[in-house]
Amino acid sequence: MKTENTTHVLLVEDNSTDAYIIESILSDVPDVNYNVQHVQALSDAQDACKVKQPDIILLDLSLSDAHGLATIEELKNAASDSPIVVLTGNKDAETINSAIQAGAQDLLQKGEYNAKFLGKTIHYAIERKQSELELKHLAHFDPLTGIANRLLFIDNMTRAIAHAKRHEEILALMFIDLDDFKNINDTLGHDVGDELLIQVADRLNNVVREYDTVARLGGDEFSIILEDIDSVYNVDATTKKILKELEAPFKLCGQDMFIGASIGIALYPDAGIDTNTLLKNADIAMYQAKNNGKNNYHIFTELNDSESLARIKMESDLQKALSQDEFELYYQPLFDLKTGEIHGAEALLRWNYPERDELVPPIEFIPTLEKTGLIVPIGEWVLRTACLQCKHWHRQGMQDFHVAVNISPRQLQQSESEDWILQILHETGLDGKYLNLEITEDILLDNPEQANINIKRIREMGVAVSVDDFGTGYSSLSYLMNFELDILKIDRSFLSTLATNASTPVILKAIIQMAHGLGLQVVAEGVELSSQYDYLESQGCDMLQGYLFSPPLHPDSLLKFIEDNYSGKAGAVG
Template sequence: MTALRALIIEDDEDDFLLARDMLGEAVSVRYRLDWEPQWQVGLEATQRQGYDIVLVDYRLGASNGLELVRQARAMGVTLPFILLTGEDSREIDQEVLLAGASDYLVKSQITAPLLDRAIRYAIERKRNEEQLLQLAQFDSLTGLANRAHFNSHLKGAIARAKRSGVQGALFLLDLDNLKKVNDSLGHPEGDRLLQEFASRLSACIRESDFVARLGGDEFAIIGSNIEGAESAASIARNIGKIFETPFSLSGQNFHSGASVGISLFPADSDQPGGLLKNADMALYEAKNKSRGSYRFFDDAMNLRAQARRTMAVELRDAVLGGQLELYYQPKVSASNGAMVGVEALSRWTHPQRGTISPEAFIPAAETSGTIVALGAWVLRTTCEQLNQWRAAGLPPIPVSINLSPVELRQAGFVESVRRVLAETGIDPLLIEFEITENVVMENSDSRIKMMRALQAIGISLAIDDFGVGYSSLSYLMNFPVDWLKIDRCFISRVTDDPNAAAIARTVIALARTSISASPPKASKPERSSNSAAARVATKCRGSISARRLAPTG
């Protein structure tokens, strides 16, 4: 039989005894009753743990039962209350609901079944309200506060900091490699990573801090009573320590990390929107600095973010307005020095600011999405240039084009490439797309499928600047690539640094073994060479071999 514990605050003993007798008749529920005849003692009793329901007399001598409910609610008491009154009126009905009580009963109309039913209904209603509150304010996967709860708490934290004159800090976090886990191990394992990360994050913060999951791989911490930047930095370092122990997923150890952006309040901003914007800018710079690092917001970030937004707008105009042009970097054979192709490189001549380097405008293009239009322009311009070279009597020249991860995520990208090649009449075997290591790390089925589709057209694929990221040669077994381009930080030192030469030789040997497992294409360039130079690299490009040239250079 279910047992419920009830507190009855009633100054008339006869009325208490009557209620006790009625509840004693309940069939499916056994009630344990406590009685408090005094208003103040009864109010204090509502704060004790263990009660399921509170019955309060409307008149408590000179005091009012409604006021007791109001004060209990103000003190944070969440128990359901039922008012017992001697009269029935519309005014009482409204007052009871406004005070925060669940229901009221007229004493002269109370029967044992009615009292039992009213209590059980009030308790069930309260449970339903708590469940709805849980769904409305907490993330169902991790149990952390959700974005709505976070927004409400942040407003309160800022207001308290302004009133008390103390400082707080907002930490925005991005969990690394969640997509990699989802794609390689499945979404259930990705959910396990999120849950374990949330558990570790909750354990490493102070009791006064507030942690939330804002969505996806994005989390936030609101730190109260922060003594200064060093105190906030200490919290950020503690967050970093939770990744020292790998996560166990599908029976294997998995290493992850998190970048952190920090904004202090009210110093940086006393508005939730401004604070989030500042922390997000700091997070952006932390991720660009290095994975697993943290950065504090400063005013210079705002200027840089504004500059990126301005550049993104101007770049869109540049693509349409003819401010961009392509230069071509020769690629030569390491064995005989003969040119075996070129790499197409974008250059932007701004009407006011002059030449803008790709290092400046490519990140802005990727962030804003303009990289899709830019990439389409590069491919079509390259194909048109190949036709011009052919008309001038030059032999076919393979061209490498840098491909952004953003482009690979576009639905219909392969079809758009196929269409440009068909419209310009260019042999796909003359086109090579270069991708970065972070594309390899994603290793998603959809990405691999798209790359195989490009290879099916006849396009070659290369990993650019291999060795500076976090990828592994083991990924090459599953990834459809034709060429591996070792980063120049190794190649530039092979003649005077035995370690760099050994690393380059090992990478080339392993890569040849891995890449050779991919289906061969009839016109794939010869990869092998017996020369000493080819043991380090079979093709060279960049400032190692030749300067960049205009199409007619």
């Protein structure tokens, strides 16, 4: 009588007669139900394994799309937990040994087995594979907590470093030591200490991402490998989550118990480029965290590596800057050459860094904002603040005054990026026709189709779209024909060589003429000399921006500046 247990057999055999014989023999095996799935090619076998991992694979090596013994490795990759029994007509001892060495659990000579023998072979192959998997698990996983052990940690760390090096990414290694664990072990016993370690491992696994490695290195020492991180900002956020998770009480001996943890962090490549160095430096940082008061963390930095230290500190300080109101906007006027009035202003971000006696210009911190992703929330703050300010100027009598705001590639690449722009316009009450969003050429190049969709949706709000810093990237006016744009801003680098490079006036003239031919207004930025003004006016440039007219101004100063200098100019102030 057959049992209710069913063994799923994947039979990979291109000879229909041989396959029929094997299926018939399996149907006669006593006490076992075999569910046989027959395929005739390696590719079909790989597809079948994707749908369902078989309990065992019976494999003929002479398939039309197979490569001899290499077929075993290919099937192992498709079904790593499934045992493989090779079916062959070859009695050569070398072939048999090679098949076993390649990863097969057994090898059977075709036509030389009956139901009882085939059934035993399958049973033992499954048992051997299960033993192999259990030994592999014991070799790589901590028997107490079930997480990775030191051996698997080192393997994963080696692979993670190679990946980070290849993709030029940051990698973080955390070394975690439980505070006062020895006291718990000594006072409550090792069984309670073991239960605490199990609960700690579970909590660490719950905090990190699925593909991050959590390992127990020994005793109460844990380690975490964080891969695919953009910056120290991400590490900082994850570490704070871990500390918060471990601060919650642990249920031990029927009561709540509290522990802390000290965490040392070493970043690849700043703190080392190999596992041993990173582990050593993470350990040093962990002891520094303990010295700082326990239940704390510390990021390792070489004291003489001032650049690395400054970069990490800036990332940390930028994270707090928005919540502490350290950012502000200055506005540089746009001079309209046709009317002689101040047409609008560009909003420029400045950082009131407490550790500096002057405003920090964006060139020093925008790359860090982009890298960390902070550009998204700060970019939204910039747009909202600029729109509110523009609306305020309207109420003060600056009729038809508009504001230009830079938008980063990361902001525009957000799904439905136009939604938050529209929401800010509604919140502030600013009509879209008074807003000009400035984008760079690389936004158009990275994903032209999506960029065009986003630009069209933005323009449907009445918002103008400018290409900023034209001349520093792809710089093809014909390429711009593919996009619905309003304004082209010529990069300041052209004006700096206007008097020294004979080609510059020719190029500027061509850019202005061709841009007008495409229906675009032209703005020249970086105008500092009267000679530059005269040339741009002669070529029909529409608007100018630069220190010849005004530096970026605090919003309270802009209205007075216009009243003092342009009060008679065609209603600049209504």
